[in-house]
Amino acid sequence: MSNSFGTLFRISTFGESHGPGIGVVIDGCPAGLAVNVADIQAALDRRRPGQSELTTPRSEADQVEVLSGLFEGQTTGTPIGLFIRNADQRSHDYSHIQNAYRPSHADYTYDQKYGHRDYRGGGRSSARETAARVAAGAVAMQLLQHHGIRVRSYVSQVGAVAVPVGYEQLDLGLIDSNLVRCPHPETAERMAELIRQTRDRHDTVGGIVTGVATGVPAGLGEPVFDKLHAELGKAMLSINAVKAFEYGSGFAGTLLFGSEHNDAFYTDEAGRVRTRTNHSGGIQGGISNGQDIYFRVAFKPVATILQPQQTINNQGEAVELAGRGRHDPCVLPRAVPIVDAMTALVLADMLLRARASRV
Template sequence: MSNSFGTIFRITTFGESHGVGIGVIIDGCPAGVALEASHIQAALDRRRPGQSDLTTPRKEADTVQVQSGVFEGLTTGTPISLFIPNADARSDDYSHIAHAYRPSHADYTYDAKYGRRDYRGGGRSSARETAARVAAGAVAAQLLAHFGVTVRAYVSAVGEIEVPVGYEELDLRLIDSNLVRCPHPETAAAMEARIRAARDAHDTVGGVITGVALGVPLGLGEPVFDKLPAVLGHALLSINAVKGFEFGSGFAGTRLPGSLHNDAFYTDEAGRVRTRTNHSGGSQGGISNGQDIYFRVAFKPVATLLQPQQTINDQGEAITLAGRGRHDPCVLPRAVPIVEAMTQLVLADLLLRARANRL
């Protein structure tokens, strides 16, 4: 089972949803990066369960323990170990699926692949694993800040409700001003109502998160297999419930002729090479060009429904199954920091790789 990601700035996550806890080992972080537990905790607080009535009521403080790799507020260059205890696991909530396969969950595929599975909250397949990624992303964010790089993400669509403008027209400082993490207040209110309607109907709803990376230097990404969009797509498609990724103009760009889609170069007053448009999303030939990086990530509706569904058990017998326990009616508000974290991890790794490109 692969549990690691990255080349130089490399992470390995461990733990299960209903085990003792979850954690991450970060290897390859340079020495001298300013890092306090409060930096990591702030990111985890945005992802943790039970933070509003739009999320699962599971109560986890997600208090991070920095176990190694940091001394006197600075990284030491040695492996950084971060651990997050599980405090509110209720394994009995999952006893009814010990031998049942939940529709659109990993239950069946895990059984088929490994011959056994941890049914308590999904074990390693649970989205709780992403807390470890968020913790690691907070470390990557501190490294990126040293180079003036900032990553932000926000909910841009819930079901059929969509933000009517692009990120350039939004005040990204408003992302955390509402429960749904949408920086367009009018749309955010409609999104909140849509999520509550799904919850009250014992149903779920999906949507889209838009990500933006500002201040990314020229030259990140490799020209063949490890293109910046390819590595970013790998990272974001590894997040639970993600079903789609588009970079720059994405699928909408296919409706434009080349004469309108091409990004024309010019030299600005400071002598920097810029482009007049940014349909490329900040990357050309798989290499960052100094423009903003932007992308969209599609999340499916949460698979666990608190209503009866038809499925089978591990003997192949048809059964009726209704979800129990505590679940999100919409994963998007809590997924915003996860999208940011995976983007931060990719950019931190590519930045370190780029520094070895030439003398």
């Protein structure tokens, strides 16, 4: 159960960091959708380790293999199996972390829960699992495109370096114009510089990804528990290293009075219902209202740092852990395609669920 996400457009991921590979089964993708495998690969390439000097030097080709569900370039309504073999499985010496609990990692909690754990590279708790999400999300994205929906996210903050304007003042076509995936070029440069400095200090830095979905029709999202923003929130919080989620006015909205915060409806010249402001972030009562959906996701600094740290081993004894391995000084640039994928998966699911709303 814990490895599946979605109700009607439902994915189940499997695989560990240092096993044979990472995979996903998509169950519920409607039949008759033309799926371009190159687009899946392109999404994986955006998440791929070793893609730039700002990310981990671990190098994985991350080639996707389609195991099922496509026939003559189209979905058949049967489950789509996708698999990405782990290529760079160096026979590392993991003895230093086999028994020691890395600070702010999942080593201790996995041991407490399961009593037995694949300690190689984090095993299942490794962010490598998100490759499967990105592959599945790329299929969801093609379903959304078919329905005129567009999903784009970008890095809006690294450490204290933040984009000074809102998404609506940015040219989102610039997201991939730099290594950071920030569509504000000047800020992107400062972010890159901060990441380099942090890396050189053997430290790590966190930040914020802003997600935007446009073209979402009114009526998506289920009231009460499966509100559209509640599902988006869960989706984002399920990504490794995420600590916070807000949509629309978010935390800042608590500083406004109701008379300032309310979004007044009006009918535009084209006869379309719109709101004057969009503090609601495109969602009211858990259901999309046709305006842009936007939200922010906070990522903590990566827990693996190349510095010695005090911790304990599985006997409770104090040990010093020397950082090693190949890790990202900042996951934000690679988090962008993951946020895109999870957003697409939520919207695809809600698109199908909405079909049962009316007689």
